[in-house]
Amino acid sequence: MKPYAELTKEELISLKEDLLIKYKEKQDLGLNLNMARGKPSNAQLDLSKGLMDALNGDSDLKDENGVDCRNYGGLDGIPEAKRLLAQVSEVSPDKIIIFGNSSLNVMYDTVARAMSHGIMGSTPWCKLPEVKFLCPVPGYDRHFAITEFFGITMINIPMSADGPDMDMVEEYVNNDETVKGIWCVPKYSNPQGSTYSDETVRRFAALKPAAKDFRIFWDNAYAVHHLYDDKQDQLLELMAEAEKNGNEDMVYKFFSTSKITFPGSGITCIAASKNNIEDIKNKLQFQTIGPDKVNMLRHVRFFKDLDGIKAQMKKHADIIRPKFEMVLKILKEDLSGLEIGSWIEPRGGYFISFDSLDGCAKRIVGLAKDAGVVMTGAGATYPYHKDPRDSNIRIAPTFPTLEEIEEAARIFTICVKLASVEKLLEEK
Amino acid sequence: MKPYAELTKEELISLKEDLLIKYKEKQDLGLNLNMARGKPSNAQLDLSKGLMDALNGDSDLKDENGVDCRNYGGLDGIPEAKRLLAQVSEVSPDKIIIFGNSSLNVMYDTVARAMSHGIMGSTPWCKLPEVKFLCPVPGYDRHFAITEFFGITMINIPMSADGPDMDMVEEYVNNDETVKGIWCVPKYSNPQGSTYSDETVRRFAALKPAAKDFRIFWDNAYAVHHLYDDKQDQLLELMAEAEKNGNEDMVYKFFSTSKITFPGSGITCIAASKNNIEDIKNKLQFQTIGPDKVNMLRHVRFFKDLDGIKAQMKKHADIIRPKFEMVLKILKEDLSGLEIGSWIEPRGGYFISFDSLDGCAKRIVGLAKDAGVVMTGAGATYPYHKDPRDSNIRIAPTFPTLEEIEEAARIFTICVKLASVEKLLEEK
Numbered sequence: 068m069k070p071y072a073e074l075t076k077e078e079l080i081s082l083k084e085d086l087l088i089k090y091k092e093k094q095d096l097g098l099n100l101n102m103a104r105g106k107p108s109n110a111q112l113d114l115s116k117g118l119m120d121a122l123n124g125d126s127d128l129k130d131e132n133g134v135d136c137r138n139y140g141g142l143d144g145i146p147e148a149k150r151l152l153a154q155v156s157e158v159s160p161d162k163i164i165i166f167g168n169s170s171l172n173v174m175y176d177t178v179a180r181a182m183s184h185g186i187m188g189s190t191p192w193c194k195l196p197e198v199k200f201l202c203p204v205p206g207y208d209r210h211f212a213i214t215e216f217f218g219i220t221m222i223n224i225p226m227s228a229d230g231p232d233m234d235m236v237e238e239y240v241n242n243d244e245t246v247k248g249i250w251c252v253p254k255y256s257n258p259q260g261s262t263y264s265d266e267t268v269r270r271f272a273a274l275k276p277a278a279k280d281f282r283i284f285w286d287n288a289y290a291v292h293h294l295y296d297d298k299q300d301q302l303l304e305l306m307a308e309a310e311k312n313g314n315e316d317m318v319y320k321f322f323s324t325s326k327i328t329f330p331g332s333g334i335t336c337i338a339a340s341k342n343n344i345e346d347i348k349n350k351l352q353f354q355t356i357g358p359d360k361v362n363m364l365r366h367v368r369f370f371k372d373l374d375g376i377k378a379q380m381k382k383h384a385d386i387i388r389p390k391f392e393m394v395l396k397i398l399k400e401d402l403s404g405l406e407i408g409s410w411i412e413p414r415g416g417y418f419i420s421f422d423s424l425d426g427c428a429k430r431i432v433g434l435a436k437d438a439g440v441v442m443t444g445a446g447a448t449y450p451y452h453k454d455p456r457d458s459n460i461r462i463a464p465t466f467p468t469l470e471e472i473e474e475a476a477r478i479f480t481i482c483v484k485l486a487s488v489e490k491l492l493e494e495k
Numbered sequence: 496m497k498p499y500a501e502l503t504k505e506e507l508i509s510l511k512e513d514l515l516i517k518y519k520e521k522q523d524l525g526l527n528l529n530m531a532r533g534k535p536s537n538a539q540l541d542l543s544k545g546l547m548d549a550l551n552g553d554s555d556l557k558d559e560n561g562v563d564c565r566n567y568g569g570l571d572g573i574p575e576a577k578r579l580l581a582q583v584s585e586v587s588p589d590k591i592i593i594f595g596n597s598s599l600n601v602m603y604d605t606v607a608r609a610m611s612h613g614i615m616g617s618t619p620w621c622k623l624p625e626v627k628f629l630c631p632v633p634g635y636d637r638h639f640a641i642t643e644f645f646g647i648t649m650i651n652i653p654m655s656a657d658g659p660d661m662d663m664v665e666e667y668v669n670n671d672e673t674v675k676g677i678w679c680v681p682k683y684s685n686p687q688g689s690t691y692s693d694e695t696v697r698r699f700a701a702l703k704p705a706a707k708d709f710r711i712f713w714d715n716a717y718a719v720h721h722l723y724d725d726k727q728d729q730l731l732e733l734m735a736e737a738e739k740n741g742n743e744d745m746v747y748k749f750f751s752t753s754k755i756t757f758p759g760s761g762i763t764c765i766a767a768s769k770n771n772i773e774d775i776k777n778k779l780q781f782q783t784i785g786p787d788k789v790n791m792l793r794h795v796r797f798f799k800d801l802d803g804i805k806a807q808m809k810k811h812a813d814i815i816r817p818k819f820e821m822v823l824k825i826l827k828e829d830l831s832g833l834e835i836g837s838w839i840e841p842r843g844g845y846f847i848s849f850d851s852l853d854g855c856a857k858r859i860v861g862l863a864k865d866a867g868v869v870m871t872g873a874g875a876t877y878p879y880h881k882d883p884r885d886s887n888i889r890i891a892p893t894f895p896t897l898e899e900i901e902e903a904a905r906i907f908t909i910c911v912k913l914a915s916v917e918k919l920l921e922e923k
Contacts, residue, residue, distance in 0.1 A: 104567065112565040116552040123551065124544040137540040137757040139532065167595050172783040179607055183621065183645065193611065193621050209784075216781040217611065329565040332789040353644040355600040356637075361760040362790070 070406035071487055076495045079488050086485045090438060093478045098439035100475040105257070105417035106466040107326055110386050114379060115328040121369040128364060136360035142352055143344075148334060148363035154373040155290055156322050156338040157304040163336050164344060164351070167358045170323035170335040174284060175213050177319060177337070180350050181247070181280070182217050187316065187346045189280035192219075192247060201239055201249040203231040205420060205448030205459045207257040210250040210286070214450075221450035224249075226256070228411075230263035233270040244277035248284055254302040255289035258420040258448055258461035260413020262300035272308030276317065285320045289416040291380045292326060294388045298414050306338065315340040324366060326417065327379060334358075334366050390464040394419055394476045401480035407487035419462040420448075427486040428457045434482035440475045498834035499915055504923045507916050514913045518866060521906045526867035528903040533685070533845035534894040535754055538814050542807060543756040549797040556792060564788035570780055571772075576762060576791035582801040583718055584750050584766040585732040591764050592772060592779070595786045598751035598763040602712060603641050605747060605765070608778050609675070609708070610645050615744065615774045617708035620647075620675060629667055629677035631659040633848060633876030633887045635685040638678040638714070642878075649878035652677075654684070656839075658691035661698040672705035676712055682730040683717035686848040686876055686889035688841020690728035700736030704745065713748045717844040719808045720754060722816045726842050734766065743768040752794060754845065755807060762786075762794050818892040822847055822904045829908035835915035847890040848876075855914040856885045862910035868903045 074082065122128070128136045130145035143149070144165025153160040166173045182198075185191045192198045199220040202211055206226075214221055222239065224231045230253065239246045251271075253263040263271075271283060285305055293299045309315050318340070324333035337347065370376050395412055398421070402408050410421045423431055428445035435442050443461040446452040462479070464472050502510065550556070556564045558573035571577070572593025581588040594601045610626075613619045620626045627648045630639055634654075642649055650667065652659045658681065667674045679699075681691040691699075699711060713733055721727045737743050746768070752761035765775065798804050823840055826849070830836050838849045851859055856873035863870050871889040874880040890907070892900050 106567050109563070112563065115565070118552075119550050119554060119556075120552040122547050124548040126547060128547075135537070135540065137543070137760065139534050139753075139758040141759075168787045169783045169785075175782040179611065183607065183610060209781075212781050216778070325567075329789060330567040331569075331785055332565065332787045350644075353637075353640050354603040355597045357597075357759055359596045359760045359787070359790070361757060362787070 068404055070404065071491055072406060074491070076492065079492050079495070083485065083488045083492065086481060086488060089481050090434070090485055093481060094438045096439065098474065098478070100439055100467055100471050100478075101441045102463050102467065102472075102475050102479075103441045103443045104466070105326070105463045107330060107383070108386065108466050108468070111383055111465070112329060114382050115369070118328050118365060118369045121365045122361065128361060130360065130364065136364050139356050141357045141360055142348060142355070144336075144358060145360050145363050147367045151367055151370065151372065152322060152334070152336040153338070155376065156287070156320055156336065158306050158320070158338045162306070162338050162340065162344060164347060165358055165363055166335045166337070168331055168333055168335065168362075170286070170288065170321045170325065171209055173335050173337060174210070174286065174321055176354070177284070178213055178217055178219075180347070184350055186280040186282065187342060195245070197245050199243065199246045201231070201236060201246060202450045203249070203251065204450070205258055205454070205461070206250060207252055207286070208443070208447040210284070211450045214250070223450060223455075226259060226261070228261050230261070230267035233267055237270065237274065240277070240281060241275045242277055246276075247278055247280060248282050250284050250286065252286050252288055253305070254287055254300060255292055255413060255416025257288070257416065258418040258459070259411050260416040260418060260420065261411060262302050265303045268303040268305055269308055272305060272314060273312050274314065274317065281317060283318050285318055287320055287322050288326070290322060291376055292383070292417070293380065293415040294384050294391060295414055296381065296384075300414050306340070316342050319343065327376060327383075328366065328369070332362070334363050387465045389469055390467075390472045391419065393469060393472050394462060394464045397473065397476040397480060401477070402483060405484070405487075408483050417463060417465055419464065421460045421462055422458045423460065423483060424487050424490055425456045425458050427483075427490050428454060428460050430486040430489065431460060431479075431482045434485060435479055438478050438482065440478045442479070496832055498832065499919055500834060502919070504920065507920050507923070511913070511916045511920065514909060514916060517909050518862070518913055521909060522866045524867070526902065526906070528867055528895055528899050529869045530891050530895065530900075530903055531869045531871045532894070533754070533891045535758060535811070536814065536894050536896070539811055539893070540757060542810050543797070546756050546793060546797045549793045550789065556789060558788065558792065564792050567784050569785045569788055570776060570783070572764075572786060573788050573791050575795045579795055579798065579800065580750060580762070580764040581766070583804065584715070584748055584764065586734050586748070586766045590734070590766050590768065590772060592775060593786055593791055594763045594765070596759055596761055596763065596790075598714070598716065598749045598753065599637055601763050601765060602638070602714065602749055604782070605712070606641055606645055606647075608775070612778055614708040614710065615770060623673070625673050627671065627674045629659070629664060629674060630878045631677070631679065632878070633686055633882070633889070634678060635680055635714070636871070636875040638712075639878045642678070651878060651883075654687060654689070656689050658689070658695035661695055665698065665702065668705070668709060669703045670705055674704075675706055675708060676710050678712050678714065680714050680716055681733070682715055682728060683720055683841060683844025685716070685844065686846040686887070687839050688844040688846060688848065689839060690730050693731045696731040696733055697736055700733060700742060701740050702742065702745065709745065711746050713746055715748055715750050716754070718750060719804055720811070720845070721808065721843045722812050722819055723842055724809065724812075728842050734768070744770050747771065755804060755811075756794065756797070760790070762791050815893045817897055818895075818900045819847065821897060821900050822890060822892045825901065825904040825908060829905070830911060833912070833915075836911050845891060845893055847892065849888045849890055850886045851888065851911060852915050852918055853884045853886050855911075855918050856882060856888050858914040858917065859888060859907075859910045862913060863907055866906050866910065868906050870907070
């Protein structure tokens with residue numbers, strides 16, 4: 068079919084009538100489908116049945132140093148958990164602090180501590196007239212929500228397939244001392260599923276921040292979340308690169324097992340330089356006696372090592388890969404050549420990023436909702452929920468069944484077509 | 496024996512020589528005993544073996560509403576966990592938010608949120624020139640550490656057997672709008688083991704705070720931690736009393752299962768008015784998607800209901816009661832009539848509070864340490880670690896074995912005698 072933009076007004080009106088009939092048919096099904104959040108499906112959760120058997124009443128609950136995990140103590144986690152997450156994080160275990168169940172909470176706390184007490188002796192950010200964060204867009208809504216909550220000014224940085232626009236990043240970071248941070252999901256990014264290039268990582272590592280308490284918030288949420296065995300993105304390790312430039316204190320790396328075992332019942336970590344680790348622990352000691360060591364032990368006994376995690380991730384991939392491929396197949400079948408939308412084919416992560424014609428995203432999400440398909444709110448992938456072009460939509464295909472995904476994706480493409488026709492008709 | 500103060504200089508010198516011999520004998524044993532922290536013993540931890548069997552790979556991991564506890568969601572906890580902790584907290588389940596493994600962390604976060612964002616619309620405390628907290632003394636060191644960390648001015652309020660000096664509390668709270676909070680451990684208090692009287696609770700409930708964002712931080716850590724079946728303290732429930740005065744928004748209650756199951760692997764809660772719960776959740780949503788629901792389910796399946804918790808606490812009491820009684824017996828045997836120290840006989844909680852002659856606490860703790868007995872640092876029970884009389888020492892008898900407790904208590908009384916004699920000789 069030819070591009071919609073080349074259709075005459077009459078053709079568009081006729082097309083709209085056809086689409087409205089199809090839309091109503093779908094609406095009449097009274098479906099209740101959800102492609103809004105990056106949640107694992109039940110089949111994925113079943114992969115961690117063994118986690119619930121890793122410990123029982125007869126288990127030895129001591130860590131490898133003989134510390135009783137049942138009792139108080141251990142601000143930064145047990146050694147075997149540090150070692151396991153250090154492997155995933157590609158740093159040495161002395162650069163790891165293990166935390167509780169939510170890496171979002173760890174990131175929130177990291178910003179909160181900087182607000183109230185500064186970083187490594189710097190002025191608390193709450194005492195400064197303005198603090199800014201760079202936000203590669205589109206990006207993760209919950210990152211932006213944290214910085215908005217703390218009144219931090221957010222600056223959009225456009226993303227490409229190679230990562231954020233590094234000219235802009237360098238310009239801001241190296242010259243503006245009110246710029247204190249940048250949110251990054253460097254591998255299988257949320258929502259694009261793209262991975263920062265080696266060149267991008269090297270330019271991050273070589274930044275010369277105007278603010279000595281500038282930090283890269285490197286949320287490596289999808290570090291091992293490949294969709295394919297043979298086609299896997301590789302991310303250059305940032306800390307080692309930063310060290311080469313004497314920049315090791317500039318990086319906070321975050322990771323969690325949320326999408327490996329059970330979301331909300333996993334373990335999480337920060338990986339950072341020794342100076343940062345010491346700084347965090349000095350403050351953390353006022354907040355808690357320590358995170359849940361029994362749950363750390365449970366995870367280590369279940370996985371044993373990095374190979375255990377990798378084996379688990381292959382099983383996840385086998386479950387979710389067909390869902391991604393189904394969405395991509397339908398996008399291609401229904402929208403190719405129409406020039407009313409573009410999308411990225413990710414090799415990992417949890418999302419497919421779709422870009423509609425300008426000004427159509429909100430309408431598409433609204434139409435989908437009214438036909439029983441809940442999508443992430445349009446604008447959610449931008450700071451302040453303001454997508455300047457109103458075009459980006461995040462598709463989360465993991466939670467529904469394959470049949471539901473098929474149905475939801477077909478409804479989605481009808482909504483894309485309908486909203487695009489409406490838009491083109493307005494312009495005629 | 497007669498009071499030390501009535502001994503002549505010569506008698507004191509001779510007594511000191513005797514004590515030094517006994518002290519050296521103990522020192523030569525090369526012991527390594529610890530009465531510093533309120534940690535459960537291994538035998539107590541063994542009581543929760545069944546917690547590790549409460550869930551396994553075949554368990555249904557849905558909550559009573561059918562929500563899958565393995566997946567994301569549930570900012571405030573699962574209904575059955577709310578109901579269980581609501582029973583302990585003596586409020587309705589809609590006034591409960593369940594959190595992660597550390598009530599200390601919940602209290603820290605509550606102060607941190609007030610600092611950065613205020614309470615129910617009030618000015619963030621970090622924007623005020625001064626914020627003050629009232630601190631009943633002696634009290635819990637980790638409470639005071641939180642307020643010190645945030646630069647909050649702490650004011651000592653003397654404790655009696657009935658609770659804090661309420662004349663002083665009323666004077667400050669009702670007249671000084673910079674007073675924003677008070678730390679309370681109202682039942683089996685840390686370290687005295689005393690319980691606030693009904694009159695004290697009623698006066699708390701009837702406060703007329705000058706600051707509308709004044710909150711009572713009511714850390715009911717030892718709500719069910721009785722030592723005896725027949726002699727149990729009763730604490731009047733504060734929220735219901737506060738409601739009678741239209742003061743329900745003035746109270747934050749905290750509770751955790753840390754000393755019921757495993758410290759560091761339990762569940763915790765805030766109990767508060769609907770306005771407060773709404774205010775907390777509005778902010779909490781930026782911090783986390785939710786606490787560990789699987790661990791909530793594990794606790795509810797293990798205990799079933801409040802009776803299950805009570806049965807568990809009886810078993811705890813059977814283990815720790817002999818330790819408390821051993822310390823009290825030795826204090827009585829070794830120190831009665833000497834007028835060099837006083838102590839309280841608690842009916843519950845985790846501590847025995849000892850008061851030495853003025854100016855002797857640091858010396859006693861130092862002597863004990865050099866003889867292989869680690870005590871809580873002298874001064875720790877006061878804000879800024881400053882015990883104005885240098886006399887309060889917190890004894891924590893739960894963790895060591897009964898035999899270790901006996902040895903440690905004997906060494907302690909020798910140290911008390913020695914330090915007292917030194918002090919009296921100085922004054923001669």
